[in-house]
Amino acid sequence: MADDEFVAYVxxxxxxxxxxxxxxxxxWHRADDLVQTAxxxxxxxWRRAEASGNLDGYARTVLVRVYLAEQRGSWWRRVRPVEDVPDAARRPDDPDMAVDLREALKALPARQRAVVVLRFYCDLSVEQTAEALGCTGGTVxxxxxxxxxALRRSLEGTRT
Structure with missing residues (x-):
């Protein structure tokens, strides 16, 4: 059954x-919403995703496009009245640096952040990132x- 395969994958x-x-x-709350929509x-x-031969790539592309579409939405959808502290799955080697890096990453514009996350967290090539974002390799x-x-500039100020 296709539904069973979908459930197992998710x-x-x-x-x-x-x-x-x-x-x-x-x-984390917004991330849950993004994942739910994706x-x-x-x-x-699902049939098209299975036929793609790269389910992770297809799912990642859908997720990034959902995120970017939301960024282009109305301002009120992006306003958070309260800053939530994220739940950490594991403790990083240098907790202060991890916080600084997350804050620096958060300050990047949406497309730059998407590119950095796809290239360095998801370990995608320039071509794979361009395909996921629907842009050229030069843009990536x-x-x-x-x-x-921008990350280097931001993090240099925190190392003093």
């Missing part, structure tokens, strides 16, 4: 999808360069 990859969504939006869209196109490279430069 059960196996839910944690990964949530971590990618969190890195994109920096809010999983729903994945279900609607320029967003990567600008994003990394």
């Amino acid at each position: 059960d196996a990859r839910m944690g990964w999808l949530q971590r990618v969504a969190y890195l994109l939006c920096h809010d 999983v729903t869209r994945l279900y609607l196109h 490279k320029s967003h990567t360069a600008r994003g990394l430069a």
Whole structure:
């Protein structure tokens, strides 16, 4: 059954999808919403996703596109009245650096953040990232360069 395969896939990859969504939006509740929307869209196109030969890539692309579409939405959808502290799955080696890195990543514009997360957290190539975002390799490279430069500037101020 296709539904059984879908459920098995989502059960196996839910944690990964949530971590990618969190890195994109920096809010666990919003990440859950993004994943829910992405999983729903994945279900609607499950046969096409299976036929793609790369379920993780297809799911990741859907998730990133849901995130970027939400970023283009109305401002009131992005306003958070309360800042929630994220639940950590494990303790990083340097907790202060992890917090600084998350804050620096959070400050990046949405497309730069998406590129940095896909390239360095999801370990995608330039071409794979371009395909996921629906842009050219040159755009990925320029967003990567600008994003990394901004992260370096931000993190240099925290190491003093």
